[in-house]
Amino acid sequence: MSAAIVQLRRPRIVVVALLLLLGSLVVAVPSAVAASSTVVISQVFGGGGNSGAPYRNDFVELFNRGSTAASLDGWSIQYASATGNGTFANNPVTALSGILQPGQYYLVQMASGGGNGTSLPTPDAVGTVSMSATGAKVILVNTTSGLDCNGGSVPCTPDQLDKIVDLIGWGGANFFEGTVGPTTGSTTAVLRGVDGHRETDDNGADFSVEEPNPRNTAHARNLDLPSVSIAAPAADEVLTGAATTISGLASDQGGSVAAITVKIRRSGDGLYWTGSVWSPDEIWLDADGTTDWTFEWTFDPASQDGSPGYAISVRATDDVGHSSTANVVGMSVDNTPPTGAALAIHGGASHTNVRDVSLSPTAVGAVEMRFRNFGDAIWTDWEPYATARDWTLADGDGPKTVCAQFRDEVGNVAETEADITLDTAPPTGAALAVNGGAAFTNKRKVRLAPFADGAVEMRFQNSVDAIWTDWEPYASARDWTLPGGDGPKTVCVQFRDAAGNVVEAKAGITVDTKRPRLVGTKAVSVRRGAKATLRYKIKDPAPSSGKATVRIVIRKVGGKAVKTVKLKGRPVGKSLKYRFVCKLRKGRYRYIVSATDAAGNRQTRVARNTLRVR
Structure with missing residues (x-):
């Protein structure tokens, strides 16, 4: 019969020895932790062949309570008395072999204490140990070498403890898991509860005294385990917000689902969710419902955001104590919107003279974006993120605002806006x-x-x-x-x-760089008190404004100026005259005529002539 073979997880059995020295009395108080997840010792009978015994031989029964096949090759059953000084290595070691399927039993026949009782079902392994009918220590070991310890007077080393797959100490034994198992007799055995499925790492709680019921690999397999599944969230799903609902289904073939519990572990630091805070202690929390169950996980977004991930475990327990788990790993919480959200219109211009503009949106982590003009209630549809987009501004000159939203792949949204002034009127x-x-x-x-x-x-x-x-x-x-x-x-x-x-x-x-010329002056003789007429003519080559400013200065011959006059806007090209009542003293004078045209050019040479006052 072919089957998948897996490497079994070895439980950690911790022995705490309390030595109380009262005279010569030494008392050992041991304990053990860590449940066996696969093959366990499911039954021990030590009264074989004794008076009234139902079976002729002692036996040890194993059970694969796991969900995968297990190889027993290289394993063994080892025995020590309840409180004696002998070690497991001092007694015969019973080697095991073969493949144990999920839900399958394995019968190990031991020695007989007499001829009473019937034969056992065909054993799967045979040993020669003569076991106590009332109490002892039996270990399932992942080696065939006897362990030179007994867990009591000769404590087991960490290396030896690591080789012990399962342990049953009963009837006053000084080496056991949790609490010691109950005492038996020639007609009774210690049996693990729920047909071998119960495993709480406590011999006193897991085992009870009952009539022996030896089962070998030919016995019907016991697969009466509840099943449980997680519908949401999915593996590697990214959650947003401040809470999520964990949900799923559970069932049990031979009974009913009694309870669903949930465990949430944060991978970043290995802490567990207690319902309000994160703790280093493993915590299972009750879910609502059984076959169709839910669990509300409310968390602080700020403390969860960005954690590497979470592992969710859900455990279903049936009415007889069977349990199974389902797991979802890799999910994470992301409440961080896209970063660096920005928007530029026309490359960041402050003004535009057209309504049709180009947008330059930017946001790290965005996969979608949408837009609207400020004042509009309706956004565009979500569209794939891009770094450029055409856009039409609202009608009418004046300040305009364009709003943009960016959304990441899990729905977190970042928003920004940009301003520009629409101006279609020139200066x-x-x-x-x-x-x-x-x-x-x-x-x-x-x-x-x-x-x-x-x-x-x-x-x-x-x-x-x-x-x-x-x-x-x-x-x-x-x-x-x-x-x-x-x-x-x-x-x-x-x-x-x-x-x-x-x-x-x-x-x-x-x-006009051409200079004007003055011509046409004549000698003048005038009686004092009469009107004098000074004649001249302005010539100014083109281009010319046709006007010039004339300055006439009258000087005493050999002396200083006695009269100066400035005449604006005098026409060019015409014979001109300047008349004035001559009040100068009698004598000889000289008058000088100069001109400046509209361009500022001065005459090439002044015009001069004499004035005689009689």
């Missing part, structure tokens, strides 16, 4: 002046005075050029160089606001 009042609005200049280097309300940048060009200057910060003054050559010049300017709206203006000025 207003655009204007440009050259040299303060002058019509003429005699220099190519001029001073510009640009103006536009709402502009943040500006650029310029001479109208004859195809290339604009680079955009530069808006300012109310700028130096500029006009193109070469005399004649009308036009300077263009563009103003741009923060949204990119552009408005244009231009201004003109005429470059």
